[in-house]
Every structure is written in structure tokens, then in C-alpha cells.
Amino acid sequence: MICVKDLFFRYPGKRHDLLRGIELKIKKGSITGLIGINGSGKTTLFQILLGILRAEQGLIEIAGYPLAKLPKELVGFLPERPYYHGNFTLKEYLYYLGKISSRQVKEEELEQIIATVDLAGYCNQYIRSFSKGMLQRVGLAQTLLHQPELIIMDEITSGLDPIGQNQLKEIILRIKQSGTTVLISSHHLAQIEQICDQICLLHNGKTRTLTQEYFKIKNRYQLILEGKEEELKEKLQHLSTHDKLVLNKNRLTFEFSNDQEYFDILSCLLKAKIKIINMQANYATLEEIVLKYLAEEGDG
Amino acid sequence: MHGLFYLSVFIFRDYNRRFRLIIQFSILVIVIGLFFNYHYAPYSYHYIALGKSIFLMMISLLTTYQLSKSNYNRRLYILLSRVSRKELSLSLILVAFIIVVFFSIILDLYLLLLAQIESEMLLNPFYLTANLIIIFLSVITTYLFSYFTVKRELIILSLIFLVLGSIPEWYIISPLTWLLKGISWLFPPLSLNILALVNKQGSVGLFIHSVGYGLLALFTALILIKRKSFSDLPTD
Numbered sequence: 001m002i003c004v005k006d007l008f009f010r011y012p013g014k015r016h017d018l019l020r021g022i023e024l025k026i027k028k029g030s031i032t033g034l035i036g037i038n039g040s041g042k043t044t045l046f047q048i049l050l051g052i053l054r055a056e057q058g059l060i061e062i063a064g065y066p067l068a069k070l071p072k073e074l075v076g077f078l079p080e081r082p083y084y085h086g087n088f089t090l091k092e093y094l095y096y097l098g099k100i101s102s103r104q105v106k107e108e109e110l111e112q113i114i115a116t117v118d119l120a121g122y123c124n125q126y127i128r129s130f131s132k133g134m135l136q137r138v139g140l141a142q143t144l145l146h147q148p149e150l151i152i153m154d155e156i157t158s159g160l161d162p163i164g165q166n167q168l169k170e171i172i173l174r175i176k177q178s179g180t181t182v183l184i185s186s187h188h189l190a191q192i193e194q195i196c197d198q199i200c201l202l203h204n205g206k207t208r209t210l211t212q213e214y215f216k217i218k219n220r221y222q223l224i225l226e227g228k229e230e231e232l233k234e235k236l237q238h239l240s241t242h243d244k245l246v247l248n249k250n251r252l253t254f255e256f257s258n259d260q261e262y263f264d265i266l267s268c269l270l271k272a273k274i275k276i277i278n279m280q281a282n283y284a285t286l287e288e289i290v291l292k293y294l295a296e297e298g299d300g
Numbered sequence: 301m302h303g304l305f306y307l308s309v310f311i312f313r314d315y316n317r318r319f320r321l322i323i324q325f326s327i328l329v330i331v332i333g334l335f336f337n338y339h340y341a342p343y344s345y346h347y348i349a350l351g352k353s354i355f356l357m358m359i360s361l362l363t364t365y366q367l368s369k370s371n372y373n374r375r376l377y378i379l380l381s382r383v384s385r386k387e388l389s390l391s392l393i394l395v396a397f398i399i400v401v402f403f404s405i406i407l408d409l410y411l412l413l414l415a416q417i418e419s420e421m422l423l424n425p426f427y428l429t430a431n432l433i434i435i436f437l438s439v440i441t442t443y444l445f446s447y448f449t450v451k452r453e454l455i456i457l458s459l460i461f462l463v464l465g466s467i468p469e470w471y472i473i474s475p476l477t478w479l480l481k482g483i484s485w486l487f488p489p490l491s492l493n494i495l496a497l498v499n500k501q502g503s504v505g506l507f508i509h510s511v512g513y514g515l516l517a518l519f520t521a522l523i524l525i526k527r528k529s530f531s532d533l534p535t536d
Contacts, residue, residue, distance in 0.1 A: 011529075011531070012529065044531070047530075047531060050377075050380070050381055051380075052377065052380060052530050052531065053529060053530075053531050072381065072382050072383065072384070073382075075381065076381070077377065077378075077381040079374065079377050079378070081374060081535075083373065083374035083375045083377075083378075083535065083536075084375060084378065085310075085314050085375055085378075087313075087314055087317035087318060088313070088314070088317075096306060096309070096310040096313075097310075097378070097382065099302075099303070099306035099310075100303050100306050100307045100310060100379070100382050100383060101303065101382045142378060146382070
């Protein structure tokens with residue numbers, strides 16, 4: 001669906017290339033996540049794919065078309081910050097965007113799209129009165145409007161509460177079922193890991209496809225404990241496994257090298273009568289992923 | 301064409317809902333009150349032709365500037381993911397042109413109905429053509445130096461080009477006449493059209509010159525917008 005080869009880009013007036021030989025291959029009907037630290041060039045890469053910025057060098061093909069000849073209706077875009085024409089009602093806005101895309105969107109189809117993004121009760125309200133979460137869903141509706149083959153979503157979960165994030169996740173999975181290819185960027189690594197078929201790290205101007213093991217640090221758990229930080233610190237100090245525990249407020253993180261160590265740590269906590277409210281496998285942070293990547297690059 | 305039509309309607313409705321047209325209406329009222337007050341009618345044709353030309357240039361400058369400014373923000377990404385930069389430019393120019401034509405008609409209606417101007421004076425094809433060419437040149441020249449094409453600091457060039465283009469032989473006041481005369485063709489031939497309108501003496505050559513200049517300016521604007529980076533648009 002997307003094939004990017006040897007892509008270079010530099011902002012005018014800057015000394016160094018932001019993108020230095022990007023290689024990217026995305027299969028049709030898949031969800032690909034693009035991760036990277038702030039300023040790594042994710043939005044820039046998206047803007048190049050959308051034709052908003054022009055690359056100095058490189059080959060880009062989307063759905064078999066070279067970028068310069070790509071029909072606009074094949075691609076939908078959900079920008080990071082939801083800025084829309086607030087002086088239109090939701091229905092008017094989507095109606096016009098459909099017409100601008102040269103696609104006849106029937107009344108029922110429009111209502112179905114609005115229902116898909118859970119905004120059915122807001123058809124005749126002005127967009128300027130919408131909350132940030134609602135604006136993100138307006139953005140999704142406008143991308144679905146012309147039934148594009150590829151949807152690009154930039155930092156989709158920024159500013160959304162957990163409920164909004166879950167709704168968005170479900171909508172993205174529904175979009176995938178219809179055969180649409182999705183390319184998303186997000187800092188929410190756990191979510192990216194859950195919904196994406198392929199994850200790429202953009203770092204130092206280059207991309208690298210990551211495997212699952214990059215994300216889950218198998219031997220690390222995070223517990224949420226009952227009690228105040230000071231009391232918990234006091235109790236933990238006396239444990240034999242104390243040096244393996246990291247406490248931050250009431251969140252306790254620990255790593256273990258084998259099963260015996262895992263049981264030892266848990267039994268110590270229970271013996272000390274520390275109540276565990278929640279327990280979950282810990283995901284690697286973006287920094288840890290980047291460090292692992294850099295270490296491997298160094299080894300290579 | 302279908303998409304271009306709806307894009308133009310969309311841009312117009314967005315512009316209209318921001319109550320931007322109120323400034324044009326205010327200018328119309330001021331121009332009528334100060335220069336075409338029906339208490340002092342009838343006015344001479346020369347006076348009307350000159351006054352209306354300046355009015356059209358002002359409204360063209362204002363409307364095109366406002367349209368480019370109000371669309372030059374992050375909302376543009378949604379439109380640019382659907383239409384090309386060329387289509388966007390053509391729509392903005394078309395909307396600006398239609399708005400100015402609307403105000404031109406309102407002023408003409410006022411002059412006909414209240415300022416006792418004879419209809420043969422204003423409704424002849426020559427008068428209408430000259431008015432349309434003045435609007436066309438003013439809108440294109442303003443767009444040529446708009447947010448979409450040049451850096452923010454260079455937008456003032458649109459005003460300079462319109463003013464110098466509307467003064468006949470403006471270059472003779474400078475000691476560098478020989479040099480400035482050489483580059484005077486770069487400026488829109490507004491003065492020639494205003495003079496033709498005032499004197500009721502136009503020519504096919506002037507028509508071709510004007511349309512040619514307008515198309516060249518449009519072509520240049522399309523090249524400039526193609527090269528413009530929209531990576532960091534303002535929020536509003």
C-alpha cells in the first residue's frame with residue numbers, strides 16, 4: 001500500500017536533514033504504528049506522504065501511484081491538533097467535505113458515519129461548541145467520509161481521556177475490518193502495541209520495524225499498593241528483596257530474573273501485610289525502546 | 301469542476317459566517333455617503349467611473365486579503381488533504397471575485413435608482429467589461445502577494461502594486477525614470493483600464509494586455525503556492 005525508499009528531508013534554513021533515508025513498507029489492510037520521541041519527524045513524514053511538504057530526495061508510492069499523481073480521495077488524514085471549521089454544524093461540515101472530495105455522500109451514509117464515531121446526537125450543533133474528544137471524532141468522521149484506502153492519523157490519542165482512547169481504539173479496529181490501511185502515530189505505546197500489525201520506530205531520521213519483544217519487558221511488573229508512600233516505604237525497607245523494588249507514590253515496580261525470585265518478592269510483600277490493589281505487566285517506555293535500539297545499532 | 305464549485309461555496313459560507321462582509325458593507329456605506337450622496341446627484345460620468353474604480357480596488361484588496369488570512373491556518377490541512385493547492389487558489393480567487401462583483405452591482409443599483417444616473421451610462425457592455433477587468437486584476441494582484449504565496453513581510457507588496465498600477469506613468473516622478481519605466485510592465489495595467497473607463501475609449505489591445513497580465517500573475521501565484529511550505533501554519 002505504501003512504499004517509501006531512501007527519503008530525505010530538510011527544513012529550509014536548517015543545517016541537518018530531519019529524515020535521512022527513510023525506508024517504509026506497509027501492507028494493504030494493515031495497521032502500522034509509527035513511534036518516536038518528540039521532534040523525531042513523525043508529523044513531517046506524514047505531511048510528506050500527504051503532499052503538504054516536499055521531500056528533497058526519495059521515492060514514495062501509495063496504492064501504486066507515485067506521490068505526485070496520487071488521487072486525493074485515496075487518502076484520509078486526521079491531524080494531531082483538531083482544528084476544524086467551527087462555523088459549520090457537524091452535518092453541514094461533513095456534507096461539504098464530502099462534496100469537495102467529489103464523492104456523492106448520501107444522507108443515510110452521512111448519518112451512518114456520524115453514528116460510527118458516536119456523534120449521532122450532535123448533527124445540528126456547531127463544531128465550535130465541541131469538546132476535544134468530540135473534535136477528534138469529527139476528525140475521524142471526515143477521514144471516513146470519502147472511503148479512503150489509506151488513513152493517516154497523527155498523535156490520535158493526545159488529550160483524550162481513557163474512555164475516549166478506548167472508543168477510538170474500537171473505531172480504528174472497525175476501520176481495519178473494512179480493508180482500509182491505517183498509519184498512526186501515538187505516544188501511547190501500550191495501545192499502539194495492542195492494535196498495530198506492524199510498529200516502526202523513527203529515530204535519527206531513519207525507520208526501523210520493531211518486533212513485539214521491544215515492547216513488553218517480560219520480567220517486570222507494576223503493582224498498585226494500598227497505603228501511603230511513607231508507610232509503604234517503612235514496610236518495604238525491612239524486606240529481604242528491598243533492593244529490587246522501586247516505589248513511586250503507591251506504585252511499586254520490580255524486576256526479577258527467574259520464577260523463584262518472582263515468588264519470593266510477592267511472598268515478602270504478603271508477609272509484610274501489604275495489600276495489592278492492582279498488578280500488571282509493565283510496558284517499556286519510549287526512552288527504553290530508543291535506548292535498546294541505539295544499543296543494537298551500536299552492536300551492529 | 302464539481303469539487304471546485306463546492307469548495308468555493310464552502311469557503312464563501314465560512315467567510316460569511318465570520319461576519320467579515322460587514323467591513324465591505326461599511327466601506328460601501330461610507331463611499332456612498334461621502335462620494336455619491338444622492339442629495340448632490342446627478343454626478344458626472346467621469347467622477348463616477350473614477351470613484352467606482354477606486355472603490356472596486358479597495359474592496360478587492362480587502363476581500364482577497366481577508367480570505368487568504370482567514371484560510372491560512374491549521375484548518376487548511378483538512379482542505380489540502382482533499383483538494384490540490386491549485387484548486388484551493390482558484391476557489392479563493394473565484395470567491396473574492398464574486399464578492400467584489402456583488403458589491404459592484406450594489407453600488408451600480410444605488411447609482412441607478414437613487415443617484416439618478418442614466419441607465420445607458422452604466423449598463424453598456426464597455427462599462428461592465430472595464431469594471432470586471434479592474435476587479436480581476438486587483439484580486440489576482442492581491443492574491444499574488446498573499447499569505448499563500450509569499451512571506452508575511454512581503455504581503456505589503458500587494459498594496460504597492462495596486463497603488464502604483466493605478467497611477468498613470470507613476471515612474472516620471474523619480475530621477476530613475478529610465479529604470480523604473482523599464483520595470484513598469486511588472487505592475488498591473490489598472491491605470492490604463494481606469495483611463496479607458498473614464499474616457500470611454502478602450503481597445504482590444506488593452507483587453508488582451510490586461511487579461512494576459514492577469515493570467516501571468518495567476519500562473520506565478522500558482523507556482524509560488526506550489527513551493528510554499530505549509531508545515532507550520534498558525535492556529536487561527
